[in-house]
Amino acid sequence: MGVLGAPGTASPDAPHMTASSHGKKGRQREESNHRRSLLPHHNDRTDLQGPFPGEVGPAVLLGHVDTRTGPAVLARLRELRPQDLITTTHSDGTHEKFLVQRVEKVAKTSFPTAEVYGATGHAELRIITCGGAFDHQARSYADNVIVYASLQQTGT
Template sequence: MGERNGGGGYVIAVGLAVLAALAVGHRAKDPDESYRDLGGPRALWNIPDGAELPVSPPERLEIPAVGVDAPVMRLGKKDDGSVQVPPFDKSGHAGWYRRGPAPGSRGSAVVLGHYDDLDGAAVFYDLHKIKPGARIRVLRHDRSEAVFRVDAVERIRKSEFPRDRVYGDVRYAGLRLITCGGAYDEDEHSYRDNVIVYAHLVGGR
């Protein structure tokens, strides 16, 4: 559930994935390095290389298990070097970090979305409810569709953001969805945690 402020309205999830931006461009020391060395969910340790699709930007994201059917906008970096997030007047949009891999191509594609806004639930409000095995569909600019299977879901303090797991090099077509979670920190004006969904490509057409 969303945290409420003293006036009864939903607080804004400011600071979404700010720490994530610090990891862009990070490379694992060894391309054969396993996720066991990076820690985190065991399900990420031995994902097969698998297939990949030609590079094409995402246009729409669908996650039937948690009711997501949203347009995808393109994000870059802010002046301070952190990753942009969708503006709050487009809190129903997901945002793809365009300086990284496109969903369906080899590597870790990153998509961010807000948990809530002043009016209530935003695009990734129920993301924490998704279970391993759920399917994620990404409709792409070239009119192809990339289908991903969820491998793991992680909730972690923003101060401990797992940069290697999110942005590290992988030899398969991976997808990472990021939003806010946990309790709202009144002092920081931000949720304390990030919810991260890890998935890999299992089909395309």
């Protein structure tokens, strides 16, 4: 999945996030008993954990905020605000609109695993990237930025 920032939701300067699924919605996936790495392998797209967006449960998109050479796929994630819309689009043309409920910055040492990955009775979306202070020696950020959003609409 890829997520790209482009202007235009609640205000002209607010980011509009669009996610694209290149897999077939609802397809079966083999996953090991442990979670895949929280670090995506590419800077220009996100990795998906959990169900596809629009399916029951928390679909979790993980992506980089930046690289050694500049901004990455989720560079503007921290700009999202409650009531902004996120649209996910699948390769079959179906899409969903998610409404941002909240955006949090949390210390990586206090990551809210149960809240991010825990079971839900409806379709939800989480988008996660790095944030906070950058530790140059460890080459890592101290925090994560997490967007929580709920399904508002599906369609083609």
